[in-house]
Amino acid sequence: MVIETLFKELTGYNPYPFQLQASQEIFKNEKFVITAPTGSGKTWMSVIPFVYAKENNILFADRMFYVLPQRTLVTAVANTIKPILEKRNLKVTVQMGGQNEDPYFEGDVIVTTIDQILAAYLGLSYGTSKNASNIAPGALMGSYIVLDEFHLLEADKSLATYVDMMNFLSPFVRTCMMTATATEKYLDAISSKIKGKYQVVSGQDIVQLQTSMNEVRKREVIWCDIPIDAEVILKQHKDRTLVVVNTVKKVQALYNELTEKIKRSGFDIEVVCLHARFLKEDRDTLELKIKDCLKRSSKKEIIVIANQVVEVGLDISASVLISDLCPANALIQRIGRCERYGEFIGKVFVYAINNHLPYDEDLVNRTGDYLKEQTPLFMTAIEELEMVETVHANREEKLLNSLSFSKVRELVEKTQSEGNRSSIKNLIRDIDNIQVLIHPKPWELDLYKKPEYFSIPYSTLLNYLRNIEQPSKYVFYPEFPNDYQSKYSKEVHWNLVEDIKNIYNYLFVALSPKIASYSKEIGFSLDKGEFISKETLSEIEKRQRFSYKKETYVEHALDVRKKIRSSDDKYNVVTSQFAQILNCNSNFVGELAELVGALHDAGKLIEKNVLVSQKWQKKIIGDETKEYLAHTDFDPSNPYHLQKEKEKEFKRAHHAAEGACAVLPILELQTKNLQLEKEIAGQIILSMYSTIKRHHGAYTKKMEEYCLIEDASKVIRKSLQGLFENETPLNREVGPSKAMLYEKFVLNAAEKQKLGWLLYWFFSRRLRLADQLSQQEKL
Structure with a gap:
């Protein structure tokens, strides 16, 4: 199948030349940045390369992330692509605040927010507990990440962290960054930072395409040197009018003023307002109404008053747009909601404001000066790009170039290593x-x-x-x-x-x-009223603990090994990338992951843990056994089990860090087979050791003295059958002083340990998902 055919199958139309060019560039370049006017089909242009690669068995990416700055955009994109891609056996998931559908990023295509993906990269996943936050980052490697509407990101926070992520994960990640409103110099600056390539789809190209289809999007823009009020709204109102102002307070004031004026005048015009301070159910209802009244074929009469929430994500088309003055890039997003199908010439009125907030004052003033000088004008995609280039010239790229990315790297590294959530306000956004x-x-x-x-x-x-x-x-x-x-x-x-x-x-x-x-x-x-917040749940949704079924050490190790290898096809791209760097075959990388899985519970063979497990089975379950157990029978809904597990005689010793220390000689022996440089070999050992140490807690540090059973080496050898045929040397016993010494044997996210850190993410993801699945299937 050629890419043109796939475009037609998925979208119903033939691709534009610029879409084909962009798709080809995405295949050729790991890092790609593109700007194209609103409504030019960027979404499918970026999705189709991934679909094409999957359906033609091309090693392009293991999974795809479609990343957006706002939750409303996530919903809109997911609703667009999910029904179509799932018919082609691609699982599309949504992960964002309020919809924690895929916290470990296990879908084929994950539609998510910038906050979610950056939090995962920082080791502070929003969708999981802190202890489980080393599972999601491994999904980023081998992936293709589309970042849409990146002009909405704060350059010194989320955008800077995204740039750091692209550089740190290279060559294990692909990206396509897209926007409708960025200057060419800004694209050049960003592509330079991520060592990628950029493409500008010119306004002329878009207008030529629209002309060929008789769909030229043209709006008459008029500057008005007075503020918006109810009277001017009614004066400019035609049939479907959209009013976009800069603050929620102004939305509400205009709504009240306008509805009162309409009531007094006896007009029959429906007025609705929209902003972010509605309850979800009411906001969903309002958005559905607005989309219905402002859809392409609508003949309904309505005035919608909103703030920035309508700039992106809502597929609406008004006959008349009335807007507060705002920066050029935001204004173009607003203009994109007026006569977006090119059937008629849209009317756009931009009004003066008394306060520049929440925008930068200089940008607002420059946009105002431009409009005063240029309007009235008929604006097409050509004039849109000219306005952005004129108003935003040199600003964004200067800010980007002024940032200290070495300081960003330093803070990211510290956050990944220590798990300090206070960094979020500097690396993602300062939630005010x-x-x-x-x-x-x-x-x-x-x-x-x-x-x-x-x-x-x-x-x-x-x-x-x-x-x-x-x-x-x-x-x-x-x-x-x-x-x-x-x-x-x-x-x-x-x-x-x-x-x-x-x-x-x-x-x-x-x-x-x-x-x-x-x-x-x-x-x-903020006014007197009668509303009182109600509880939304009738019953408390408490998180249930895991149940466990009796399982011997060897049974569990073999099962986790099997689960890890059964998921090999989900990691084809990242495995081949590691194999290339380590100069080995892909299967050996899989064997290293399997080895970690086989050894992860070695701490269960600590003498105290063996005795406690056997005692539990005998006294609580009535099952007298001499087997070495990985898990005993345990039912968290059984009050007797909950009571007994708290008693001293059933307290087990910590096993994760201790088990990692115990099997360290095996990890060292296996790594020798690679015949690598000492530094690289050391990083591989440390990555496997850290994975085992942190397989229950992403930031586990403490280690205690321990002593394994005498049979430990023999038991572990059984769990390694067919994988590791050498002797199984162990650190069988470690006292307090040595335990303290091994505590300092740690991996961090420093650039010099980058390979080890990325392997740690890879191994952790595969082990912890397989470990979870192993018990789930037995219940």
């Missing part, structure tokens, strides 16, 4: 929002049942509280008990905030309905 409940007596709520809440900027809340009398009477903050299990229960103590300046110390607060309200029409607002 506080979660807010509305309730007069928040102590009546069970927080574990997820009461309805809203997310608003700290500054918005603080500014509001400063302007009301005795604000401390209406704001409560939660104080949690020390018992972690009770953290989200009614045991939480709520106290009045005595000094509103301390609001920054809290992640969430409760506001009295006397100062906060909510409605389905305008969302959350």
Whole structure:
């Protein structure tokens, strides 16, 4: 099958020349950056190379990530590609806040947010516990990552970290970075940072294509030197009008003003507003209504008032766009929601503003100056790119080039090695929002049942509280008990905030309905109301512990080995890349992963663990056994089991770090077969050792003294049959001083240990997923 045919099958249309060129460049270049005007088909252009490679058995990527800056975009892209790709046997998953569908990135195509993928890269996966956060990063290697709408990322935070990720994971990763609104100099700067290539799809190319299809998207843009109000909206309104302003407060004010004016005038015009401060169910309803009223064939009359949430992700087309002045790249996104199908000439009115926030003042002023000088003008893709080049010239690339990527690398390395979440605000984004409940007596709520809440900027809340009398009477903050299990229960103590300046110390607060309200029409607002947050769960969803079935040490080791090798085809690309670097065949890389799986539970052969396991089976289960066990029977729903496991006689010794230390001589012996440089061989040994040490906790450090049973070497040899035929030397016994010494034997994410760190991610992912699957299948 040729790529043109696949384009036609998946999309229903023949590819544009620039799409074919881009697809070919993506195949040829591991790192590719492209800018193309809105509505030019970038999504499928970036997806099709992966599909083509999969269906033609080309070693291109093991999996694909489609990464977006906002959750609404994730939903829109997933809804577009999932039905089509799943018909071709490609599993499409969604991973984002509020939809934790694929925390370990096991899909063929994972649609996710920039926050999720960067958190995984930093070893702080949002979708998993901290202990399990060394499973997801291994999915990044051997993958193809599409980063869409990258102009929305903060250059000094998430974009800088993404650049670091591309460089650190090279040559184990591919990327295609896309946007509609970036200058050529900016593309040049980014592609230089990631050592890639870039492509600019010119406005002329797009207009020629649109002309050939009789779909030239043309909008008349007019500058208006006054602020937007209800009167000007009604004056410019045609049939389907979209009003986009810069703040939620202005959305709500215009909605109230406009609905009141329409009511007084006796008009029959539906008005809806949209922003991020709606409850999910209400927002979904509003978005469906807006998409229905502003779809291509719609004849309905409506005025939609919104903020930046409509700039990307919503497939809507208004006849008239009324917009606040904003930076050129944001304005072009807004213009893209007006007559986007080229059937009519769209009308765009851009109005003056009194405050530049939340945007950069200089960019806003430069855009305003450009519009005053150039408008009225008929804007096509050509004029759009000219405006971006004029307004944004030299700004983004200067900021990017001014960043110290060595400092970014230093902070990333420290975060990956230590797991410190405080780095997120510097490496992904500084979340300046506080979660807010509305309730007069928040102590009546069970927080574990997820009461309805809203997310608003700290500054918005603080500014509001400063302007009301005795604000401390209406704001409560939660104080949690020390018992972690009770953290989200009614045991939480709520106290009045005595000094509103301390609001920054809290992640969430409760506001009295006397100062906060909510409605389905305008969302959350800081005003008196009657709304009270309700619990959304009728029952507490507590995470269940794993059950276990009796399994001998050798049975478990052989089963995990089998599970690891059965997933080989999911890691063809990354395995071949490691094989090339290590100058060995791919099967040997798989054998190293299998060896780690075979040895991971060696600590279960510590004398104390063997005795406790046998005693548990005899006393609690009634099964007298002399076997060496990896797992005993255990049922977390059985109160008797839960009670007994806490008793001293059934306390097992730690086994992960201790087992890694015990099998270290075997790892060293196996690595000698590769005949590599001493430094590289040392990294391989350390990667396998670290995987075993951290197979229950991604940041395990502590190691205790131990002594394995006398038969340990013989038992381990049985678990290695067909994989490792040499003797099985062990560190069978380690005392306190040696234990402290081995604690310092650690792997970190430093550049000089990069190969070892990436192997550690690879081995950890394969071992931990196989280990989980092994027990799940037995239950």
